[in-house]
Amino acid sequence: MSDSEFPLVQFMREGFDPVGELARIRAEHPVHPMEIPGGQTVFLVTRWEDVRGVLGDHERFSNDFAGIIGLGSNQDDPGGLGFRDPPEHTRLRKYLTPEFTMRRLRRLEPRIEAMVEEYLDKMxxxxxxxxxxxxxxxxxxxxxxxxxxxxxxxxxxxxxxxxTDRFDFTAGPEASLQAINDAMAYMTDLVARERLNPGDGLLGQLLREHGDDLDDRTLASMADGLLTGGHDTSTSMLALGTLWLLRNPEVAAKVREVDGYVNDVVEELLRYMTVVQVAFPRFAREDLELHGHQIKKGEMVLCSLAGANRDPSLGPDMDEVKPGRETAGSHLAFGHGIHRCIGAPLAQMEMRIAFPALLRRFPDLHVAGEVPFRELAIVYGVKELPVAW
Known part of the structure; x- marks a missing residue:
């Protein structure tokens, strides 16, 4: 495989693990140029230190995909905060940040517990x-x-x-774009309804407190970003995490029996699975150099979160799950810098509630059939997970 090819290696897995080619690239080519259709070059970054550096450097790297390729201002671009730069990103994130403090999120904890029990009852x-x-x-x-x-x-x-299908490449790019458009249409309609009669949820709260500062399109884009970041990713983590626990019954038993142990398990599974395999693309704001590669203004840099979280520089045996391990740096499953996932505390709360509840309800839960994994997906996961008890 030559350095000029674009093999989609950053989206490929073998079971839980990134393909071996990604580890080779990380070891031999810290910045890996790949040619995409149209003759453009994309630079893949795979080492933890470099990925963290790019994600944390909003002065030299832009998230404004729409502005870079000439689609207009990022006000018109779906994806919430993920495709916006300061100062617009800073302005919008300050509205959301208070809603994602642990103090605010704890009000959702009883509702999440009730939802989990309801669906366990149905199962x-x-x-x-x-x-x-x-x-x-x-x-x-x-x-x-x-x-x-x-x-x-x-x-x-x-x-x-x-x-459901917006991140699955196997359906083709047209299907993914249509799913995004459908979601944005729904969110725009929901915001318009909420503006007339604000409810008790996040949208109603934002409209009551900041309605004059947020137009419907902007607020719909923010809501769509929360859906994007909070639905498919958590679904994949719950399914993959359960599969790993069922294959490792000693850890599952400890999650079931020892209060609080799930916290260490969740953090290690987040690192190990890294279901969001690649961060939102970054674009060079200026001509710059990374590990001897000249990157021109406007060229794309892809950060492999899955590659970075398995980087041997973090510690020994990074291809294994060791709850409670100490590493040389924190995992990047939620990204890093000003664009770190704002909903991370909520996702962690969901898993900390769901895993012990599932394992306690069905202590003899086991896999009951073949488990098909997704192929070439930005958000990795399983297509289905047949279980019985």
Whole structure:
């Protein structure tokens, strides 16, 4: 494989692990140039220190995809905060930050616990072989986002479908773009309804406190960014994490029996799985140099989060799960810098509640069939996870 090829290696896995080629690139080519269709060059960064450096440097790297390729201002671009630069990013994030403090999020904790118990009840009532993705891992994060935003109860079944396929490359780019457009259309309509009659959720709160500063399109884009960041990612982590725990019964037993142990397990599984395999693309704001490579203004840099989180520089045996391990630096599963996932505390809360509850309800839970993994997906996961008890 030559350095000029674009093999999509950054999106490929073998079970839980990134393909071996990614480790080779990380070891031999800290900045790896790859040619994409159209003759453009993209630079893949895979080492922890370099990925952290790029993600933390908003002075030299831009997230404004729309502005770079000439689609207009980032006001018109879906994706929430992920595709925006300061000062607009700073202005919008300050509205959301207070809503994602642990003090504010604790008000959702009883509702998340109730949702988890409700869907465990449904699983138990069905019996037999159950697809854990469809029955548990998929609905819980979606309903949590619904609860957070204040989505009306009657809309929740449709809301559940909005982001299922948007990250799956196998359906083709047109299908993904259509899914994004459908989600944005729904969010824009929801914001318009909330503006007329603000509810108790995040959208209603933002409209009551900052409605004059946030137009409908901007607020819909922010809500879509929360859906993007909080639904498919958490679904994948719940499913992959459960699969790993079922294959490692000693750890599962400790999660079931020892209060608080799940906290260490969740953090290590986040690092190990790194379901968001690649961060939002960065674009050079100026001509610059990285590890001897000349990167021109406007050229794209891709940061492999999966590669960075397995970097041997963090410590020994990074291809293994060791709850409570000490590393040379914190994991990058939620990104880094001003664009670090704002919903990280909520995602962690979901997993800390869901894993022990699932394992305690079904102490003899086991995999009951073949587990197909996603292929070439930005957000890695399983297509289904058949289980029985």
């Amino acid at each position: 138990e009532a069905r019996g037999g072989v159950v697809d854990l993705v469809e029955a548990f891992a998929l609905p819980i994060p979606s309903l949590v986002v619904c609860e957070l935003l204040g989505v009306p109860y009657d809309d929740r079944a449709d809301f559940l479908k909005l982001s």
